[in-house]
Amino acid sequence: MAWEASTVAAVRPLDLTADPVDLCAALVDVPSVSGEEGALADALEAALRAQAPHLEVLRSGHAVLARTDLGRPGRVLLAGHIDTVPIADNVPSRRDQGLIYGCGTSDMKAGDAVFAHLAAVLPDPRHDLTFVFYDCEEVEAVRNGLGRIEREHRDWLAADLAILGEPTNGAVEAGCQGTLRAEITLRGRRAHSARSWLGENAVHAAGPVLERLAAYPAREVEIDGCRYREGLQAVRIAGGVAGNVVPDECVVTINFRFAPDRDAAAAEKHVREVFEGFELEITDLSPGALPGLGAPAAREFLAATGAEPTAKYGWTDVSRFAALGIPALNYGPGDPNLAHTRDEHVDPARITEALDVLRRFLG
Amino acid sequence: MAWEASTVAAVRPLDLTADPVDLCAALVDVPSVSGEEGALADALEAALRAQAPHLEVLRSGHAVLARTDLGRPGRVLLAGHIDTVPIADNVPSRRDQGLIYGCGTSDMKAGDAVFAHLAAVLPDPRHDLTFVFYDCEEVEAVRNGLGRIEREHRDWLAADLAILGEPTNGAVEAGCQGTLRAEITLRGRRAHSARSWLGENAVHAAGPVLERLAAYPAREVEIDGCRYREGLQAVRIAGGVAGNVVPDECVVTINFRFAPDRDAAAAEKHVREVFEGFELEITDLSPGALPGLGAPAAREFLAATGAEPTAKYGWTDVSRFAALGIPALNYGPGDPNLAHTRDEHVDPARITEALDVLRRFLG
16 A cells, blocks of 8 residues: 555644644654654654754654753753554544544654644743654664664763653653563473373473462562562463473473562572572563652652652663663653554543643743 | 385285295385385285185275184284384395394384284184284374274174284283373463563463372272373473463363273363363373283283283274274284384394294194
8 A cells, every 4th residue: 555655644744833632643644653754754854943943953764853952950851752553444543522543642642742842832941852753662672763862872862851752641650660581491301101200291390480470479669659560470381292292391481570679680680589490591681760750850840740650560761761870751641551552542631731741841 | 216116116026924034024125104005015915815815805995904714713813004104214124133124124014024924824723813904003093094994894803802013022012001182271361461460370370280290199000910000291381472461371281191991981080180170171082992811812812922911001003902892912023112213123033932922822
């Protein structure tokens, strides 16, 4: 359907000064599945250059960055990915019963719309501002546009507070939990199952591993007023050779989601202690991010929202900022439960609310 | 390599009256991988018709049957499959250090050679005799030649004792154990592993199943002087959706090998008791065969061997005879540990010994 796509891509120029509710719909109408954000990045870049002459604009691949340079004592970075998961018959956008439906409405073009609008209408903000509209958040971490920007334009990521517009339903979700994956391998000795006493069953040997998982007392911990909840789960188990063979190998893949008061090394140490006596190999390990709500800019932002922050359980790009020493939090008008669904939509009231909060904080 | 195969297939006529050691080598030299036994069946049929005129001969597919009709009070059936597993650079046969090497030497052309020799040289046996040289034992049960003969020529399988020439190293292995396979399904509820408390882990739920398997006290039982040893094993386990998802299903496949004093229904009942409380589906169930050593013909045969019978653990075609109410046992000169190996061979001394035993019993 290349013809349709290019028709849609030949979109009217974006009006950043319009109501962000309308801007959200306009952003959804430019398809931008991961890797194919070129047309939307072009439109955003053109609009920023034309409608926000007070900003320095940078193009990086399918990402667009813009910033003030007003010599303010602090800098706030507003970041949103502009890519979406694959379209599911839900582009262009449509309005129904007061809601905006379409691919990327919640995750996270509603947040992008608020940020892009602020870029155009706040020439004189209280903090210096950096806007980052980036690509490929919905795919493998290695393709993530923020990673490329960090490698090629690291100075553009400097800030005292980073706000990611990921869908949080207007709540402030602080920091994020880390994630660790490991494979536990049980070994045995093959034998014909008719003479099973000559073998040693590796699948049976996985019983104690599963018992430890089932009995695991997952920790909850409060950090900066946010309650984090850990989890240790088997996400896969596989063993077996044939229907008449005692299996000689069984692999249990586990996933540990850990609160950000454990760093990567502490998380690994803990998992190795839980499974002491078993052969365990770490296959994936991404540290979490502390909420960092003690930072002055974060406290100011919280005051503007008037809401209690909560913990972010999933891993998000806030941890990239945390790794750079920048307090980061998730705050967006989208609904996280609708992300990646065919029925994805957003409530315009949330968009207006986010605009009001950020205007109060920055204006 | 079709040219080589047909060269080998254009074999000299088989001499059934020759030393069965030489006959074994001649049988090995006619390739007969399952489904391709035609040339060997042709050669056996021609030899039986020419060299054993006292026998009624029947051709059924790639199987050849022959029998006496002397009005003896009892009938002994000697059965051997003539197919082999795929050739592994081990045809034609070769002699080395007094042993015969080649595909099918042990499993079970050595036994076939003894039976075919007896067919030609025992015109006046003590019992009426039926010889069954059949196809496709080494493949799926549905292709097994004995099954076809049972459906199409059931009267040919009537006997007071059946002896299968499967490799037993000259031991008498009586009856066989049954085999049951079942799938135990654990169910849970999917959730993102970052919010694992919203889900229910089906893999963790398999822990108690594996514990029961590991703790299972396998029964040993003596029947007709044969010691049977049961076993209950997980032969496969599988569960998992993705690296960040709490799995909602896990399946443990178990294999129960049971002594022939349990029939199929009793075996199923036992397994359902062991896993009471779990969702369990039987996927495969083949009853075993009682040794039947109390039958007069079996007692006579045991006396001729002078050996103590032992239990057959694996499932063999003896259970087909048991299902017809015919006592059946495994007795052959091949070595079961060499079956299906590249290095397969047979000791000529075992062939001569089997001939002597059967001659003593039948002659």
